[in-house]
Amino acid sequence: MRVRLAVTVGLCCFALACGGGPPDGFTTTEWMTIQGMSPLPALPKDTTNKYADNDMAAQFGHTMFFETGYSGPIVVADDGTNGGLGAAGDTGKVGCVSCHQPAYSFADDRSKPNNVGLGVKYTTRNPPSLLNVGFYQWFTWAGRLDTAWCQGANAPETATDAAGNRCGVAHLIYSKYKDQYNAIFDDKLPDSLDPMATDAARFPAACKPKAAGAADGPWEMMAAADQTAIMRIMTNLGKSFAAYERKLISQNAPFDKYVAGDTTAINASAKRGLKLFIGEAFCVQCHTGPFFSDQKFHVMGVPQTGPNVPATDTGRYDDLPKCLANPYNSTSQFSDDTAAGHMKLDGLMQQMSDEGAFRTKDLRGVAGTAPYEHDGALATLADVVDFYAMGGGTTTYTKDEKLKPLNLTDMDKADLVSFLESLSGDPPAMPWGAAP
Numbered sequence: 001m002r003v004r005l006a007v008t009v010g011l012c013c014f015a016l017a018c019g020g021g022p023p024d025g026f027t028t029t030e031w032m033t034i035q036g037m038s039p040l041p042a043l044p045k046d047t048t049n050k051y052a053d054n055d056m057a058a059q060f061g062h063t064m065f066f067e068t069g070y071s072g073p074i075v076v077a078d079d080g081t082n083g084g085l086g087a088a089g090d091t092g093k094v095g096c097v098s099c100h101q102p103a104y105s106f107a108d109d110r111s112k113p114n115n116v117g118l119g120v121k122y123t124t125r126n127p128p129s130l131l132n133v134g135f136y137q138w139f140t141w142a143g144r145l146d147t148a149w150c151q152g153a154n155a156p157e158t159a160t161d162a163a164g165n166r167c168g169v170a171h172l173i174y175s176k177y178k179d180q181y182n183a184i185f186d187d188k189l190p191d192s193l194d195p196m197a198t199d200a201a202r203f204p205a206a207c208k209p210k211a212a213g214a215a216d217g218p219w220e221m222m223a224a225a226d227q228t229a230i231m232r233i234m235t236n237l238g239k240s241f242a243a244y245e246r247k248l249i250s251q252n253a254p255f256d257k258y259v260a261g262d263t264t265a266i267n268a269s270a271k272r273g274l275k276l277f278i279g280e281a282f283c284v285q286c287h288t289g290p291f292f293s294d295q296k297f298h299v300m301g302v303p304q305t306g307p308n309v310p311a312t313d314t315g316r317y318d319d320l321p322k323c324l325a326n327p328y329n330s331t332s333q334f335s336d337d338t339a340a341g342h343m344k345l346d347g348l349m350q351q352m353s354d355e356g357a358f359r360t361k362d363l364r365g366v367a368g369t370a371p372y373e374h375d376g377a378l379a380t381l382a383d384v385v386d387f388y389a390m391g392g393g394t395t396t397y398t399k400d401e402k403l404k405p406l407n408l409t410d411m412d413k414a415d416l417v418s419f420l421e422s423l424s425g426d427p428p429a430m431p432w433g434a435a436p
Contacts, residue, residue, distance in 0.1 A: 023263045024263065024271050026275065030275065030278060030279070033278050033284065034259060034274065034278065035259060036289060036290070037255075037259070037284075037288075037289060037290050037292070038255060038256045038259035038260070038290055039251060039256050039259070039260070039290060040132070040135075040249070040251040040256070040290050040291070040364070041290060043134045043135065043246055043249075044134075044135065046134075046147065046148070046149075046242070047336065047337035047340050048147055048149070048330045048335045048336050048337045048338075048340055048341055049147065049148075049149045049239045049242055049243070049336060050239075050336040051184070051185070051236070051239045051240065051242075051243050052149075052239070052242060052243055052246060053243065053246070054184065054243055055243075056183065056184045057184050057185075057239060057240045057243040057244075058240070058243040058244045058246070058247055058432075059180075059244075059436070060177070060180055060181065060184055060240040060244075061152075061237075061239075061240035061241045061242070061243050061244030061245070062244045062247075062431070062432060062436045063177070063180075063436050064095075064096075064177075064237060064240060064241065065095065065096045065097055065100075065241060065244055066095060066096075066097045066435050066436060067095050067172075068092055068093055068094055068095035068097075068098070068162075069092045069172050069176070070092070070095075070156055070162065070164040070165075070168050070169045070172045071091060071092055071093060071094040071095060071119075071120065071156075071162040071163060071164050072091060072120055072162065072163030072164055072165070073088075073089050073090065073091050073120065073163070074086045074087065074088055074089065074090045074091075074093055074094070074120045074121075075088065075120055075121035076088040077114075077118060077121070077122065082118065082120075083098075083110040083118045084110075085098060085118075094119050094120050094161065094162045094163075095162060096155065096241070097435075098118075098119060098162075099111075099117045099118070099119060099123070099127040099161065100127060100129075100130050102433055102434055102435070104368065104369070105129045105131055105250075105365050105368040105369050106129050106130035106131055106248060107127055107128060107129040107130075107368075107369040108126070108127040111126050111127060111371060111376050112370065112371060112376075112379075113307065114306075114307050114308050114376075115306030115307055115308060115309050115371060115375055115376035115377065116306075116308050116309055116375060116376060117160075117161075119158070119160050119161035119162060119163070120159075120160065120161070120162065120163045121159075121160050122160065122308040123160040123161065124160070124309075124310050124313065125140075125141050125313070125374050125375060126141075126371060126372075126373065126374060126375055126376035128141065128361065128369070129365060129366075129368075129369045130245055130248050131248055131249075131250045131364065131365045131428070132248070132249060132250055132291065132362060132364055132365070133148065133245050133246075133248060134148065134242075134245060134246035134248075134249070135291045135293075135362065136148070136293075136295070136359075136362075137295045138295065138297075138359055139151040140319065140359075141315070141358050141359055141374040142297065142315040142316045142318070142319035142320075142357065142358050142359060142374070143297065143316055143319055143320060143323060143359055144319035144320075144322050144323055144326075145323060145326065145329075146323050146326075146329050146330050146341070146344060146345060147242070147329070147330050148238075148241070148242035148245055148246075149235070149238040149239040149241065149242040149328075150238060150326060150328045150329055150330065151238065151241075151242075152237060152238030152239070152240070152241030152242055152245075153231075153234045153235050153237065153238030153239075153328040153334075154238070154326070154328060155238075155241070156169050156234070156237070157208055165206045165207055165208040166207060166208050166219075166230050166231070166233075166234050167203055167204055167205060167206050167207035167208070167218070167219075167230060168205065168206050168207075169233065169234065169237065170189075170193055170203065170230050170233045170234075171193055171195075171203070171205060173189065173233060173237070174189050174193035174194065181236070184236075184240070185236045187229075187232045187233075187236065189233065190202075190203070190226075190229050202222070202223070202226050203222075203226065203230070204218040204222075206218065207219040207222065207230070228333075231327065231328075231334065232334065234328070235328060235334040238328065244432065247428060247429070247432035248428045248432060248433070249428055249429070250364060250365050250424075250425045250426060250427060250428060251364075251425045251426065252425045252426045253364065253365075253422060253423050253424055253425035253426075254266045254270075254422040254423075254424075255270075255274075255419075255422045255423050256425065258271075258422070265422075266418075266419075266422045267418065269414065269415045269418035269419075270415070270418040270419045270421070270422045271419075272412075272415040272418075272419075273415035273416040273417070273418045273419030273420070273422075274419045274422075276408075276412055276415060276416055276419075277416060277419055280406070280408075280412075281388075281389075281406055281408065281412070281416060282402065282404075282406070283388075283416075285402050286298060286360045286402065287360065287362075287363050291362050291364070292362045292363035292364060292423070293359075293360040293361065293362040293363075294360050295359070295360065296359070296360055297315070297316045297354065297357035297358060297359055297360075298357055298358065298360060298400040298402070298403075299315075299353070299355070299356040299357045299358075299395060299397045299398060299399050299400050300358070300373075300388075300392045300393065300395075300399065300400060300403060301356070301392040301393030301394055301395035301397075301399050301403075302358070302373045302374065302375065302377050302378075302387075302392075302393055303377050303393050303394075304375060304377075305375075305377055306375060306376060306377055309375045309376070309377070313356075313374070313375065314354075314355050314356060314397075315354070315355070315356050315357045315358045315374070316354040316355075316357040316358070316359075317350060317354040317355040317356070317357070320348060320350055320354065321350060323345070324345060324348065329341065329345065330344060330345065331345055331346075353398050355397045355398070356395055356396075356397030356398075357397075358373075358374045361373075363420060363423050364423050364424070364425065365423065365424050365425065366381070366420055366423060366424075367381060367420060367421040367423070367424050368424055372384050381417045381420050381421070382413065382414075382417055385408075385413045385416045385417055385420075386413065388403070388406070389405070389406045389408045389413060390405055391403050391404050391405040391406070
């Protein structure tokens, strides 16, 4: 049976390539557009991270992705459960995996009733899936971070997520993973992280930059060279997270099989939805290419509604300045290619049109990552299609001119949902798709 199927698919592919014409009534122009949407290509290089494709770094990142020992005290959610992570005051309970769960396409199924993520306390946005995250050019919903490793270096200290501190992270790595870390990274862990070292006082048990207006704390009292050493550890941790996340590839979706020549891989509804997607529904204007994202930022008028969602979120308008000021960005001393960093970041200016703008989400695996949008305001794919069919939402910001009401029937909308469901592929290869 397997041989017969392979021969059938191969003949079908051959027929299409040799002038048999596009399948299912698609025009030649439409089929050329569709062929540009599959297969998923190789990952782009990240020259700012010398460890991006280092398997040992990926293995360390895999381990640390599931590590929770560095996290700060939990603040119990309003319902008293904190999503099952622990009780108020518990430490060492939260890690990357808490909001990016492998069984839920590396998104957060606990955001369903809350709209936003839940780490030690509620975050301000809906945790996105990490499937195929290595293709993104900007990170977080509004591009607050310019590389995956910059995101990873910052994440352990984020007040709403793990609420850890950089000295705590360094001490945990030294006590549990010293040999593994030192075997990977050029900068070795300082021996003074050993609590029995004669100069152990150089690295206090806990430290992080003080809040604005606060008195100097342990971080400010450290020598500059020791601060840099700790930041280098956070950088290497971030680069290992990024190396691991580059392994979270999902491809070979029914849609990919269809484009490759298996005309039975998607049903008639999904085929009609595909025709709408690249045609009358105009989805392909922003969800373009095999990654289904133009990598740009758009104002769509998504309402700031739902449990625990902040009343306002200006998106890119606030996040770009934070990116440019981040001490771990790709122009910093911690980047392995500052020239590439400057090419990306130099000259970027905050524009008024950025207010309320959020990054175009990729669509691969989208059927398994509800709720949708940056604040989880849309519960189902049907809701998403309805929202865009109406031309987006009402907003005081300048909405993207591409968004216009569409004359879609109920059947059209159902067909679009069917197509979106056809974009879910294989889970990441083992061992990367599960706990180490």
